[in-house]
Amino acid sequence: MGLVVVKVGGSAGINYEALAKDAAALWKSGQKLLLLHGGSSETNQIAEALGHPPQFLTHPGGMTSRLTDRRTLEIFEMVYCGLVNKRLVELLQRQGVNAVGLSGLDGRILEGRRKDAVKYVENGKIKIHRGDFTGSVERVNQGLLQTLLDSGYLPVLTPPAVSYEGEAINTDGDTAAAKVATVFQAEALLLLSNVPGLLAHFPDESSLIREIPASRVGAPEYMGVAQGRMKKKVLGAVEAVQGGVGRVIFGDARGEEPISTALKGSGTVVH
Amino acid sequence: MGLVVVKVGGSAGINYEALAKDAAALWKSGQKLLLLHGGSSETNQIAEALGHPPQFLTHPGGMTSRLTDRRTLEIFEMVYCGLVNKRLVELLQRQGVNAVGLSGLDGRILEGRRKDAVKYVENGKIKIHRGDFTGSVERVNQGLLQTLLDSGYLPVLTPPAVSYEGEAINTDGDTAAAKVATVFQAEALLLLSNVPGLLAHFPDESSLIREIPASRVGAPEYMGVAQGRMKKKVLGAVEAVQGGVGRVIFGDARGEEPISTALKGSGTVVH
Numbered sequence: 423m424g425l426v427v428v429k430v431g432g433s434a435g436i437n438y439e440a441l442a443k444d445a446a447a448l449w450k451s452g453q454k455l456l457l458l459h460g461g462s463s464e465t466n467q468i469a470e471a472l473g474h475p476p477q478f479l480t481h482p483g484g485m486t487s488r489l490t491d492r493r494t495l496e497i498f499e500m501v502y503c504g505l506v507n508k509r510l511v512e513l514l515q516r517q518g519v520n521a522v523g524l525s526g527l528d529g530r531i532l533e534g535r536r537k538d539a540v541k542y543v544e545n546g547k548i549k550i551h552r553g554d555f556t557g558s559v560e561r562v563n564q565g566l567l568q569t570l571l572d573s574g575y576l577p578v579l580t581p582p583a584v585s586y587e588g589e590a591i592n593t594d595g596d597t598a599a600a601k602v603a604t605v606f607q608a609e610a611l612l613l614l615s616n617v618p619g620l621l622a623h624f625p626d627e628s629s630l631i632r633e634i635p636a637s638r639v640g641a642p643e644y645m646g647v648a649q650g651r652m653k654k655k656v657l658g659a660v661e662a663v664q665g666g667v668g669r670v671i672f673g674d675a676r677g678e679e680p681i682s683t684a685l686k687g688s689g690t691v692v693h
Numbered sequence: 694m695g696l697v698v699v700k701v702g703g704s705a706g707i708n709y710e711a712l713a714k715d716a717a718a719l720w721k722s723g724q725k726l727l728l729l730h731g732g733s734s735e736t737n738q739i740a741e742a743l744g745h746p747p748q749f750l751t752h753p754g755g756m757t758s759r760l761t762d763r764r765t766l767e768i769f770e771m772v773y774c775g776l777v778n779k780r781l782v783e784l785l786q787r788q789g790v791n792a793v794g795l796s797g798l799d800g801r802i803l804e805g806r807r808k809d810a811v812k813y814v815e816n817g818k819i820k821i822h823r824g825d826f827t828g829s830v831e832r833v834n835q836g837l838l839q840t841l842l843d844s845g846y847l848p849v850l851t852p853p854a855v856s857y858e859g860e861a862i863n864t865d866g867d868t869a870a871a872k873v874a875t876v877f878q879a880e881a882l883l884l885l886s887n888v889p890g891l892l893a894h895f896p897d898e899s900s901l902i903r904e905i906p907a908s909r910v911g912a913p914e915y916m917g918v919a920q921g922r923m924k925k926k927v928l929g930a931v932e933a934v935q936g937g938v939g940r941v942i943f944g945d946a947r948g949e950e951p952i953s954t955a956l957k958g959s960g961t962v963v964h
Contacts, residue, residue, distance in 0.1 A: 468743075468771075471742070471743050471744070472739070472742050472743070473742070496776055496780075499775045499776060499779045499780075500739075500771035500772065500775035500776050501771065501775065502775070503774055503775040503778070503779050503794075504770045504771035504772065504773070504774040504775025504776070505767055505770060505771050505775065507774070508770045508774050508796060508798055508853075508861060509767075509770075511796075511798050511799055512798055512855075512859065512860065512861045515798060515801065515855055515859035515860075516858065516859035516860065517859070518859070520800060520801060521799070521800075522795070522799045522800045522837075523774075523795075523796070523798070523799050524793070524794075524795070524799075525779060525782075525794070527779055527782050527783055527786060527794070528782055528792070528793045528794050528795070529791060529792075529793045529846055530786065530791055565844075566793075566844070566846070569840065569844065573836075573837070573840065575800055575837070582779075584783075584786055587787065588783065588786035588787035588788070588789070589783065589786075589787065590779060590783045
């Protein structure tokens with residue numbers, strides 16, 4: 423069996439216990455896994471509680487991203503690397519799986535270019551925010567991850583990534599997961615969140631798109647409905663499939679057995 | 694050269710930049726290092742800010758420890774594994790050292806027995822606090838640490854440890870560091886904090902004890918002055934030396950080149 427890369431989002435409603443239980447059952451049956459996770463919802467809560475509320479920038483293309491100044495980066499690391507990462511590692515350890523939690527900083531596992539200056543739109547005008555700790559993953563330290571997998575450890579990865587200069591950088595988890603899956607030529611990449619998959623009419627869960635053939639992604643029934651963040655998700659999935667990943671599945675992380683369920687073809691399958 | 698294990702405390706006043714710079718210079722000269730760190734002072738601050746102020750239990754022997762309920766454990770993980778661990782890893786990465794930050798949960802690196810029921814003294818009476826997530830390190834996953842060292846990575850370790858049942862447990866950093874140093878038969882174990890070393894008359898820095906021969910630790914000039922936490926530190930150091938660690942040095946982490954300075958014999962040397 424090939425590797426399955428599972429990325430679980432950081433929105434409210436994620437069932438971490440069920441995720442760890444399912445991962446443990448699969449792992450013990452011999453399925454090699456690599457987990458990545460987010461933490462945005464809890465980061466927002468902690469940031470509010472610490473008096474440094476989250477701020478988001480809207481980019482010229484319509485996408486939004488978290489403004490990541492130094493203090494935000496610290497809070498981000500507390501939640502992603504401390505709270506959520508160790509929660510998942512502990513849940514897996516309690517299930518008897520020897521998990522190892524690592525950020526992209528550790529061993530330069532997720533490396534990329536820092537984007538210090540970020541364009542954003544305010545009152546219809548394009549402005550530039552400088553000093554941001556953000557960027558995109560361009561390289562993966564596959565050697566370290568392979569060593570861990572070969573030694574029987576289940577890696578649990580989290581942003582931040584590391585810049586070429588060694589700075590911590592906030593990075594998009596879905597894109598990082600796709601990069602990892604592509605480097606490993608994974609059998610499947612699962613992108614689990616708090617919706618059943620890609621929805622043609624968000625948040626109407628009955629409008630779930632069941633499959634997207636990568637070769638036909640440009641067709642109106644797929645991209646005609648995909649806006650903003652969803653469009654980026656679809657294009658990222660197509661890129662992963664074209665890069666050699668077996669399947670990309672957008673699935674639900676709120677219920678029991680979220681990994682097994684997605685692997686059976688629930689959610690949206692890009693193939 | 695043998696391995697040097699450096700534990701840097703979590704009190705106020707630690708110069709993390711200087712520590713990372715010094716560690717990087719030594720590492721690049723071929724000195725193998727393994728770092729551990731604390732985070733108690735910043736944990737107290739964040740716990741206060743999040744409305745869950747720290748509570749400490751005084752044990753029948755006079756020692757104190759942090760009451761670690763589930764919420765405290767989460768805050769502890771945020772600060773130790775998120776804020777402080779990633780700060781150190783990032784500072785090392787910026788110096789060109791490929792550091793890997795791990796808690797004792799990860800890969801079961803620091804494993805021990807959970808002490809669920811903790812005796813404490815209140816109004817002169819001995820009481821029992823139940824449901825604590827605390828314990829002491831009894832086993833070290835040397836294999837994983839050795840693999841990392843052999844592959845050129847500098848491990849940066851932090852509590853919590855993991856119980857035999859897979860739960861996260863708050864654990865004493867000095868004791869964990871001594872355990873790691875003993876397992877590796879380290880050349881030296883450095884315990885760095887915000888004082889120059891062991892002080893006969895705390896906080897009078899001019900009362901620094903320069904050396905303690907392990908064979909004479911019971912002599913009145915050493916243990917006569919050692920009370921509570923300091924006594925535990927001295928006995929822990931003696932145990933490490935008797936267990937095969939070359940030297941244990943209590944040194945200062947507030948100034949420049951804290952590791953090199955301690956290795957030159959500043960502070961208190963137990964040999």
